[in-house]
Amino acid sequence: MSAIAFPIPDPAILARRDAIVAGLELLVPAECLVTSEDERRAFETDALTAYRRVPLAVVLPRNTAEVSAVLAFCHAQGVKVIPRGAGTSLSGGAIPQEDAVVVGVSKLNRILNVDYANRTALVEAGVTNLSISDTVMPDGFFYAPDPSSQLACTIAGNIGMNSGGAHCLKYGVTTNNILGVKMVLVDGTVVEIGGQALDSAGLDLLGLIVGSEGQLGIVTEATVRILRLAEGARPVLFGFDSSEAAGECVAAIIGAGIVPVAMEFMDKPAIEICEAFAKAGYPLDVEAMLIVEVEGSEAEMESQLARIVDIARRYGVKVVKESRSAMETALIWKGRKSAFGATGRVADYICMDGTVPTGQLPYVLKRTGEIVAGYGLRVANVFHAGDGNMHPLILYNVNDPAEQAKAEAAGNDILRLCVDAGGCLTGEHGVGIEKRDLMRHQFSDMDLAQQMRVRAVFDEQWLLNPAKVFPLDGRVAA
Amino acid sequence: MTLAPTSEAQAADIIRAARTARQTLSLEGGGTRAGFGRPVQTDETLSTRGLTGITLHEPAELVISARAGTPVAELEAALDAKGQMLPFEPMDHRAIYAGSGEPTVGGIVACAASGPRRIQAGAARDLLLGVRLINGKGEIVKSGGRVMKNVTGLDLVKLNCGAHGTLALITEATFKVLPKVERTITLVIEGLDDRQAASAMAVALGSPFGVSGAAHLPAGIGTPSARTLLRLEHFRDSIDYRAGELAKLLASFGRAGRIEDDASCDLWRAVRDVTLLAEPRDDAIWRISVAPTHGPAVVAALQQAQLPFRHFFDWGGGLIWLACAMQGQERALQDAGAQAIRSAIGRDGHATLIRGTEDLRARIDVFQPLDPALMKITAAIKASFDPDRILNPGRMYAGV
Numbered sequence: 023m024s025a026i027a028f029p030i031p032d033p034a035i036l037a038r039r040d041a042i043v044a045g046l047e048l049l050v051p052a053e054c055l056v057t058s059e060d061e062r063r064a065f066e067t068d069a070l071t072a073y074r075r076v077p078l079a080v081v082l083p084r085n086t087a088e089v090s091a092v093l094a095f096c097h098a099q100g101v102k103v104i105p106r107g108a109g110t111s112l113s114g115g116a117i118p119q120e121d122a123v124v125v126g127v128s129k130l131n132r133i134l135n136v137d138y139a140n141r142t143a144l145v146e147a148g149v150t151n152l153s154i155s156d157t158v159m160p161d162g163f164f165y166a167p168d169p170s171s172q173l174a175c176t177i178a179g180n181i182g183m184n185s186g187g188a189h190c191l192k193y194g195v196t197t198n199n200i201l202g203v204k205m206v207l208v209d210g211t212v213v214e215i216g217g218q219a220l221d222s223a224g225l226d227l228l229g230l231i232v233g234s235e236g237q238l239g240i241v242t243e244a245t246v247r248i249l250r251l252a253e254g255a256r257p258v259l260f261g262f263d264s265s266e267a268a269g270e271c272v273a274a275i276i277g278a279g280i281v282p283v284a285m286e287f288m289d290k291p292a293i294e295i296c297e298a299f300a301k302a303g304y305p306l307d308v309e310a311m312l313i314v315e316v317e318g319s320e321a322e323m324e325s326q327l328a329r330i331v332d333i334a335r336r337y338g339v340k341v342v343k344e345s346r347s348a349m350e351t352a353l354i355w356k357g358r359k360s361a362f363g364a365t366g367r368v369a370d371y372i373c374m375d376g377t378v379p380t381g382q383l384p385y386v387l388k389r390t391g392e393i394v395a396g397y398g399l400r401v402a403n404v405f406h407a408g409d410g411n412m413h414p415l416i417l418y419n420v421n422d423p424a425e426q427a428k429a430e431a432a433g434n435d436i437l438r439l440c441v442d443a444g445g446c447l448t449g450e451h452g453v454g455i456e457k458r459d460l461m462r463h464q465f466s467d468m469d470l471a472q473q474m475r476v477r478a479v480f481d482e483q484w485l486l487n488p489a490k491v492f493p494l495d496g497r498v499a500a
Numbered sequence: 501m502t503l504a505p506t507s508e509a510q511a512a513d514i515i516r517a518a519r520t521a522r523q524t525l526s527l528e529g530g531g532t533r534a535g536f537g538r539p540v541q542t543d544e545t546l547s548t549r550g551l552t553g554i555t556l557h558e559p560a561e562l563v564i565s566a567r568a569g570t571p572v573a574e575l576e577a578a579l580d581a582k583g584q585m586l587p588f589e590p591m592d593h594r595a596i597y598a599g600s601g602e603p604t605v606g607g608i609v610a611c612a613a614s615g616p617r618r619i620q621a622g623a624a625r626d627l628l629l630g631v632r633l634i635n636g637k638g639e640i641v642k643s644g645g646r647v648m649k650n651v652t653g654l655d656l657v658k659l660n661c662g663a664h665g666t667l668a669l670i671t672e673a674t675f676k677v678l679p680k681v682e683r684t685i686t687l688v689i690e691g692l693d694d695r696q697a698a699s700a701m702a703v704a705l706g707s708p709f710g711v712s713g714a715a716h717l718p719a720g721i722g723t724p725s726a727r728t729l730l731r732l733e734h735f736r737d738s739i740d741y742r743a744g745e746l747a748k749l750l751a752s753f754g755r756a757g758r759i760e761d762d763a764s765c766d767l768w769r770a771v772r773d774v775t776l777l778a779e780p781r782d783d784a785i786w787r788i789s790v791a792p793t794h795g796p797a798v799v800a801a802l803q804q805a806q807l808p809f810r811h812f813f814d815w816g817g818g819l820i821w822l823a824c825a826m827q828g829q830e831r832a833l834q835d836a837g838a839q840a841i842r843s844a845i846g847r848d849g850h851a852t853l854i855r856g857t858e859d860l861r862a863r864i865d866v867f868q869p870l871d872p873a874l875m876k877i878t879a880a881i882k883a884s885f886d887p888d889r890i891l892n893p894g895r896m897y898a899g900v
Contacts, residue, residue, distance in 0.1 A: 139702040139793045140818075162708070184651040195649060197658070198626045202848075213873045214847075218791030220618060220818050223850035223868035224896070225667075225878055229625055229658025233651045253708045277560035279583055279679035322738045377647040380561050409648035410561075449649035457652075464652055465642070472641045473654040475884035479877060491653065 025430050026455050028075060029489055031120040035078070035101060042101055043079050046123070049091040054129065056080035065106065065124050069171075070114035070456055072372070072420055077104065077118035082126045086204060086212055086242040089125065093240065094210025096123055102485045103208070105236035107148065107179025110171040112362075112373050113454030115183060115235050119489055127178045130242055133157050142201060142218050143248050147178035147241045151185075154246060163248045166193035169450070170359045181241050184233030186450035188358065189315075191408035192283045193249065195450060197232040202245035205231065205238075208481045217245055230476070235452050236487040238480040252317035255283065257354050258327055260334045261308030261341030265289055265403075268310035269383035271337040272407045275314070275330055276380065282330070285408035286313040286358055289387075292365075292404040292415070299364035302357030303350065305341040312407065313358055361404040362415070370420035371402075372456075373413055374433050376440030377449035380410045386443050390414050393435045397428040411449035412440065438463050453491045461493055474498040502528070506550035508632065508640060508671045514546060515669065515890070516638030524890045527665035529569060529604030533611055535597045537664050537895040538866050539858045548606050551671055554578055556646065563629065563646050565674040568606030575605060579677055587678045588624045589615030595773040596785055596855050606670045612662030615772040616713040616731070619705065619815050625661040627676045633660060633668035636886025646674050659881070665892040666900065667885040681733035685743045686713070686764040687756040689728040694718060694796035697728040698817040700753040702793060704730045705816045707749055709742045714816040715771045721812045722776050728753070731768060771814055774854075777823040783810075784824045784836035784856040790849035792818035801844035807837045826860075838864045867896050 035042070043057050056062055057079050066074040078101070083089045096103050102122035109116050118124050127148035135144040136158055143154055143165070151172040154165040168187035169175055175185070181203065186195040193199070202216030215231070216222035231238055262268040265287075272285055288296065288304070288311045297304040304311060312334075316326040331342055345351040365371050378386045387403060394401040394416055405413040414436055418429035437447050437457060441464045447457045461470060474492055478484075478499045503525075505511040518525050523543040528534070530549075548569035556565035559582040566575050572590060579585055590608040593599070607613070609631065614623035621627070630644030633656075643656035660667055692700060697716035704711045713731030717723070730750070732742050747756040759767060770776055777785060790798055795817035802809065808825040824837045841851045850868035853861060870878060875897070882889065882900045894900065 137791075137793075138706055139699075140791045141706060142791075163706075184655075186649050190649070194622060194626060197655070198622055207873070211873050213871065213877075215874065217848035218794070218818075219789040219849045220792075220815055221612070221614070221623060221662075221789050224870050224874065225881060226612070226625055226658045226662050227874065227877065229655055229661070233655050250706050250708050273560045276562060281562075281678065318738065319741060321741065322735070325735070325737055377649050379558065379563070379647060381558060406649070411647075411649045444645075445647050446645050446650045446652045448652050449647070450651060452651050453653065461653065468639045469641050469643065470653070472635060472639070472885070473643075473656065476654055476656065476659070476881060479880040479884055 025427055026073060026459065027494060028119055029494060035121040039078055042099060045095055045099065046079060046081055046092065049095060050081055050083055050088050054082045054084060054088070056082070065118060068109040068111040068114060068116040070112060070117065070454065072426060073114055073117050073455065075117060075119045077122055077124045078120065080124040080126060082129050084129045086206060089206045089240055089242050090210040090212055092125055093206050093208055097209045097485060100483065102488055104487055105182065105240045107176035107182065108150070108174045110175045110179065111183065111454055112375070112451045113448065113456040115452050115454035115490060117455060125240060127176060127242065137218070138163065140218050141248050142245050144243065144245050145177055146243055147181070148176050151175050151177060151180055158248050162251050164251055165246055165248055166199050167196045170362055177244050177246065178241050181232050181244060182234065182236045183452035184450065186406070186411065188284045188286055188406060191285060191406065192281060197229060199247045200228065200232055200244055201247060203228065203231060203241045204243035205241045207239045208486050235454065235491050237477055237491060238486070253319045254323055255315055255317045255351065256323045256327065257313050257315040257345050257351055258330065259304065259341065259343040259354065260312040260314065260339045261305040262310045263308065263338065263340055265310040265387045266384040267337045268312050269387060269407070271312065271334050271339070272383065273380050274333050274337065276408065278329070278333060280326065280329060282314050282408065283317050284313065284315040287403065287405050287407035289403040291400065291402035292361060295364050295368055295402055296357040296361050299367065300353065300357035300360050302353045303343070304357060305343070308340055313354060365402060365415050369417040371415040371417050372429055372433050373415050374436050375411070375413060375448045375451040376437045376445055377409065377411045378440050378443045378445035380407070382443040383407065383410060386412065386439060389439055390436050393439070394432050397432045399429060399432060410445065434460060455490055458491055459493055467496065471498045502545040502547050504547045504550040508551065508634070511546070511551065511669060511671060512634045512638045512640050515634055515636065518544065518890055519636065519638060519888055522888070524893055527669050527892055529607035530571065530601040532597065532599045532601045532603045533593045533607055534599065535855060536593065536611055538898070539862050540892055540895050546669065548604060555672060556674070559584060562677050563674060564677055565646065565672060566605045567672050568604060568670050570605045571602040572605060572608060573602060580680070583680050584677045585680045586627070586675060587617060587621035588627050589617040589772055590624065591615050592773050595775040595778045598781065605673050609661050609670050609673050610663065610665050616715060616768055616814050619714060620710065620712040621678065625658045628657055628661050628673060629676055630674040631657050631660055631670055632672040633670045635668045636888060636891045641668070644674070648676060664895045666882060666895050669891065682736045683739045684731060684733045684761055684764045685739055686759040686767060687730045687743060687747055688759055689750060689754045689756050690725050692716070692726055692728050692753060694799055696753065697813070698793055698796045700728050700750055701730070701816040703750060704746060707746060709746045710734060713768055716813040716817065717776065718812060721810060729767065731764065774821050776812060777810060777821055782826050784826055784860060785854045786822040786824065786841060786851050787854045788820040788822060788841060788845065788849065788851045790818055790820070790845055792816040794849065795820050798844045802837065802840055805840045807840050809837065835864050836860055842868070
């Protein structure tokens with residue numbers, strides 16, 4: 023019994039399935055079309071695996087022209103379209119519906135140009151996040167946003183969800199690192215917005231598109247900023263006897279005028295899970311841990327770390343462990359970035375993504391623990407402390423419907439808590455279906471209506487990823 | 501007549517009443533940027549001067565909020581008192597418009613006034629976390645919030661940043677702030693031409709030393725010889741090291757002199773505010789945004805076309821400020837070079853006429869003309885906020 027509702031599939035579309043597939047066959051070669059039930063099943067969900075819907079068909083176009091032809095066709099036929107990157111969404115952003123065609127960008131996977139003098143890369147939207155950094159790293163550059171799923175997730179998906187990562191405290195999230203897109207509108211029209219210049223003409227449509235969760239169009243190419251790597255980077259691990267002390271330490275570091283590249287928090291359950299998986303050398307005898315990373319020359323890193331360690335001591339830090347080699351640094355980050363995967367080996371979980379003002383972290387952490395315990399479940403906390411972006415992982419058994427309902431109820435309570443503490447429902451994962459029905463807790467009907475009117479400018483008939491972001495009732499057209 | 505509500509609710513009432521009466525409104529903050537955009541004829545002016553005050557400042561959370569009519573100077577003073585700053589270094593347009601009045605928070609949002617640090621710390625839109633606004637129906641709408649990371653719903657924050665009040669009246673804005681820099685050093689290399697300067701700036705910006713300003717002032721702009729400026733801002737104990745390393749990296753371009761601290765700040769203020777091109781006052785001023793390495797080629801093409809102008813580069817060459825002489829020319833420039841400039845830019849980039857007579861701004865496209873598909877979207881977005889076109893109608897594009 024699923025708690026999150028899906029729209030009832032349109033019987034008229036289901037009845038026309040053969041004709042729709044036949045129409046798609048005329049637009050793309052057979053290897054770009056997935057129609058058998060077995061193969062379609064591979065696209066029935068994303069990383070929010072508790073929910074599944076087998077789509078009508080899946081198209082994997084090879085270029086912008088094919089994306090355009092497919093969207094024009096679906097638009098003319100009144101068929102809904104679900105854009106898909108790598109299917110790593112934690113909020114159900116890529117979960118299909120039975121009467122919709124999935125358009126995946128996985129074949130758009132070329133890096134078209136790297137321009138070091140302008141510090142940009144032109145990429146097809148299906149390239150993975152990490153492949154950009156891998157390409158430019160030998161020349162000393164990187165692409166800054168680094169979501170945990172960066173090995174698999176695509177730039178298209180990153181743009182859809184405005185993805186963040188551990189290092190966005192200093193370098194910003196996706197929207198701060200995209201300069202231009204080529205995008206196919208719902209009727210197949212291809213538009214180009216921005217480019218290599220540092221701002222674009224007219225209204226800031228680029229800012230609107232990033233984070234729009236595949237509801238305004240399908241991005242096929244992007245111009246991304248690449249940045250020069252710092253001379254060096256070094257994380258330090260801090261172990262604390264309480265989450266509160268760790269939270270206060272975070273606020274004190276920023277209050278002292280230091281903005282590290284990253285400040286990551288883990289509580290005891292998260293430390294244990296990650297350490298068991300990654301053998302990263304995390305301290306096991308503490309209640310909370312921070313990973314604080316600084317950048318610069320050797321002398322700069324030393325002097326910054328000295329200041330940061332000083333502050334940590336004032337908050338009673340129990341364990342201080344500086345990375346002494348590139349290998350230790352890699353291990354420390356491996357542990358952190360494998361948190362979701364490692365947790366998945368221990369139990370099923372849902373991952374929350376609320377963001378709160380950093381001053382509220384100790385309170386929200388405490389309340390999170392109480393809320394989850396109140397439902398008789400366990401929680402592991404691992405998150406971006408520097409920007410208040412929390413990721414409580416609520417552990418449950420996916421095969422126990424009652425437990426799933428409890429986990430979702432706890433998650434909803436936590437997200438409401440985040441909003442009430444002055445924060446928001448989602449910092450970097452997107453609303454998807456998961457947080458859709460909580461939108462009215464953060465926004466007034468008037469706020470949402472304005473957003474929906476803007477959405478309708480791009481998609482009057484609500485064909486693009488329609489079951490996401492906005493509550494299913496009370497939808498507004500132009 | 502100017503209407504100056506003292507609360508957001510009053511402002512919403514005024515907009516609702518104007519809509520009912522089918523009256524149009526010019527939106528105004530401190531009035532320092534009144535010359536920006538196409539001339540707008542409206543029935544009334546709605547001023548934010550009664551909507552003032554900092555509403556939130558949490559130094560440990562790096563966040564500040566203020567009502568739209570709050571002077572930028574007040575915001576900066578409050579931040580300064582806590583050792584913080586607005587990272588995007590908002591441009592003050594008073595130098596080029598020779599205006600009085602005080603720039604406001606709403607004004608820097610409405611015109612997306614990003615300064616030299618945009619290349620490193622981001623633009624106004626990147627540091628703007630949340631807004632409250634009133635659309636053309638008189639509805640109070642909020643978007644974004646006060647936290648650093650927020651992807652909840654469509655980003656109407658960025659959409660309104662740089663919309664010049666054509667979508668809504670901004671009533672309150674929240675910014676991410678940063679600790680103030682401890683020290684600043686600007687390296688100055690003299691005598692480079694535009695292309696050499698662009699190469700030097702590309703090398704500097706591609707270095708790991710955190711260059712936070714990269715401008716090139718050709719010969720005759722401020723001083724007789726050309727100056728290429730590369731700014732470093734960092735901790736006291738590391739800035740000398742960075743300046744030394746960067747100078748070594750740039751050695752092939754020439755010896756780098758140093759301008760430090762207050763003198764460096766004054767120089768970058770002049771770059772930021774385009775003081776260097778403010779006189780003569782009847783020159784038309786363009787702001788041209790292109791790929792950084794494309795900047796010198798655009799300028800060369802305009803020199804080839806014998807357009808009478810002076811210029812300098814910011815943003816590593818990607819932002820060209822260009823003053824086009826309108827007086828004393830053999831042939832009168834009907835369009836202040838608009839056609840030549842836009843053809844030199846090509847497809848990737850855009851030009852905005854920042855200063856020109858009202859007559860000129862009415863005659864030519866002040867903002868870069870858009871492709872038909874994007875123009876259609878722009879008009880429809882306008883209609884989604886302001887269906888009766890009562891807020892700053894036509895300020896950016898005719899009929900929008």
